[in-house]
Amino acid sequence: MYVDIGNALDAEPRLTRATLERLDERVADAHDRIERGRADAAHGYAALNLPDTADPDAVRAAVDRFDDPAAVLTVGIGGSALGAATLAEALGGDGLDHYVLDNVDPAHVDALLDSLPLGDTVVHVVSRSGTTAETLANFLIVREAMDRAGVDWTRRTLVTTGADGNLRELAARHDLPALDVPAGVPGRFSALSTVALPVAALAGHDVDALLDGARAEADRLAGSLFDSPAYAYGAVCYALERRGAAINAMVPYAESLEYFAEWFAQLWAESLGKDAVGQTPARALGATDQHSQLQLYRAGPRDKLVTLVRPRERPRIPIPETDLDGLAYLGGGSLGDLLDAEFRATEASLAAANCPNVRIELDRIDERGVGELLYGMEAACVLYGELAGVETFTQPAVEWGKRAARGLLGGGDFEEADAVGEKRRLVVD
Numbered sequence: 001m002y003v004d005i006g007n008a009l010d011a012e013p014r015l016t017r018a019t020l021e022r023l024d025e026r027v028a029d030a031h032d033r034i035e036r037g038r039a040d041a042a043h044g045y046a047a048l049n050l051p052d053t054a055d056p057d058a059v060r061a062a063v064d065r066f067d068d069p070a071a072v073l074t075v076g077i078g079g080s081a082l083g084a085a086t087l088a089e090a091l092g093g094d095g096l097d098h099y100v101l102d103n104v105d106p107a108h109v110d111a112l113l114d115s116l117p118l119g120d121t122v123v124h125v126v127s128r129s130g131t132t133a134e135t136l137a138n139f140l141i142v143r144e145a146m147d148r149a150g151v152d153w154t155r156r157t158l159v160t161t162g163a164d165g166n167l168r169e170l171a172a173r174h175d176l177p178a179l180d181v182p183a184g185v186p187g188r189f190s191a192l193s194t195v196a197l198p199v200a201a202l203a204g205h206d207v208d209a210l211l212d213g214a215r216a217e218a219d220r221l222a223g224s225l226f227d228s229p230a231y232a233y234g235a236v237c238y239a240l241e242r243r244g245a246a247i248n249a250m251v252p253y254a255e256s257l258e259y260f261a262e263w264f265a266q267l268w269a270e271s272l273g274k275d276a277v278g279q280t281p282a283r284a285l286g287a288t289d290q291h292s293q294l295q296l297y298r299a300g301p302r303d304k305l306v307t308l309v310r311p312r313e314r315p316r317i318p319i320p321e322t323d324l325d326g327l328a329y330l331g332g333g334s335l336g337d338l339l340d341a342e343f344r345a346t347e348a349s350l351a352a353a354n355c356p357n358v359r360i361e362l363d364r365i366d367e368r369g370v371g372e373l374l375y376g377m378e379a380a381c382v383l384y385g386e387l388a389g390v391e392t393f394t395q396p397a398v399e400w401g402k403r404a405a406r407g408l409l410g411g412g413d414f415e416e417a418d419a420v421g422e423k424r425r426l427v428v429d
């Protein structure tokens, strides 16, 4: 992973090299704390040990029992689904279609179940707690659909869950293959673990190469942001947010990294949005959003950092020559050249408008590159959290809504549910 922070300096909000050099002293201290946390496998910090603690053999053993399925369905939500979705989209399916059920929209669930070859689908149901209502509800519906289709769901289901809870009990009761969610790894930091790696393994991807890429970034964590791409990114994001860049627009220039932007949004928002601070991740896609959000990024409030991500190598696909003079500049080139030209033009366009932007590049979007990117963003997030002094690895604010929903459904006596009834109403119809 390569991180170029040149365009983040001397823009607006203003961040200077001298400021970064002063901040680097705090980066050194933060790195020491992070390394101590890793050494102790402390909650959250343990995620940065996954290149060495993940067990690819256990993942392969768990999926090898499934006989070359046509589809895999991940049933989970948040970090229990987005890692798998990111890996599946970035690496491709190689003949295996990946679907995600990470919402409880009945129309969507109904349409998806109608389209799935249930007898040839592996269901990977993932929940650390084993209590998440959306995941359990969806799984019960998928299981019933398999029953109705005459499919033995117990032979099509892999469970990944915590040490106890409903899913652990279900796996024991029906003798389902079950993987353990790694201890001390919050869901949004679990893409390089049993939570998401089974999807990559089922598609025949090189899980070891994913972990090798992650390890390469782990090996580059250092006591200076100028020596570590991940820390350079985390420190620049933090320093710019402190100076007014309240929004970080994540803009991958690759369709296969669209889910990565959504994964990044959970990682960044759920880790750093604490105590009235944080940096709001916006999700965009290059080149498409040059015809959309770029107008705001370039000419709107000076409150943004734009992160541009691309592979240095990508397919080319030649553009045919044409007899239309106005299109002659396209003919003979390639889509890859066009996309790269637009990447560089957008980067320059943002710099010309004094909008700070960072370039992140991979050699290519393969297992190693994706491992580098995911680990690099996780390490950047951990550093940012250390510099901001927030509880990076908890998410108390998401619990309120869960209790309210459970109360509304009769799942317990929660005062949050009472508050739902007190809604101020002003209906305009």
Ligand SMILES: O=P(O)(O)OC[C@H]1O[C@H](O)[C@H](O)[C@@H](O)[C@@H]1O
Binding pocket: 077, 078, 079, 080, 126, 127, 128, 129, 130, 131, 132, 135, 186, 187, 188, 270, 395, 398
């Ligand atoms: O894995 P689970 O226990 O089902 O949790 C799934 C997701 O829901 C929680 O509310 C958190 O917001 C996420 O960080 C987590 O990934």
